[in-house]
Amino acid sequence: MIKFTFGKCTTRAGFSAKLQQKGRLNLQKIKEKFEVVLETPILLVVREQELEVIVHQYGELLFKNGTQEKFSLMEDIVKRIYETGLER
Numbered sequence: 001m002i003k004f005t006f007g008k009c010t011t012r013a014g015f016s017a018k019l020q021q022k023g024r025l026n027l028q029k030i031k032e033k034f035e036v037v038l039e040t041p042i043l044l045v046v047r048e049q050e051l052e053v054i055v056h057q058y059g060e061l062l063f064k065n066g067t068q069e070k071f072s073l074m075e076d077i078v079k080r081i082y083e084t085g086l087e088r
Contacts, residue, residue, distance in 0.1 A: 002082045006075055008068075015066040017078040019059040025085040027057055033084050048077050055081060 003020040027044050037052060038045035044055045045064075051074060054062040061081060066074045 002079070002086060004078065004082060006078055009062065015063040015071075015074055017061040017082075019082070019086075023059045024087050025055060025057055025059055025081075026087050027055065027085065030055055030081060030085040034081070046081075049073060051077065053077060053081065055085075059086075 004017050005020060006017040007015065009016040027039075030044060030046065031039070034044075034046040034048055036044055037047050042057045046053050046055055051066055051070065052064040054064065056062075061078055063074055
């Protein structure tokens with residue numbers, strides 16, 4: 001099981017997820033499973049069910065337009081992104 005923290009971001013207006021242990025995400029694998037809005041060498045912006053997620057290669061995920069009402073959906077998306085892209 002992948003351990004991460006997820007909640008309202010204290011420094012930004014959105015929600016964020018972070019791995020509890022150091023890890024890297026394979027952006028190529030994530031690109032194959034999610035709709036990509038923007039791609040750079042170190043991050044992706046993906047869209048899933050009307051939510052946009054900034055996926056950093058070092059493992060942090062930031063939801064650009066998440067709300068408290070969509071908390072469980074966002075948590076599910078976090079799990080799927082980590083399961084898809086986490087290099088072990």
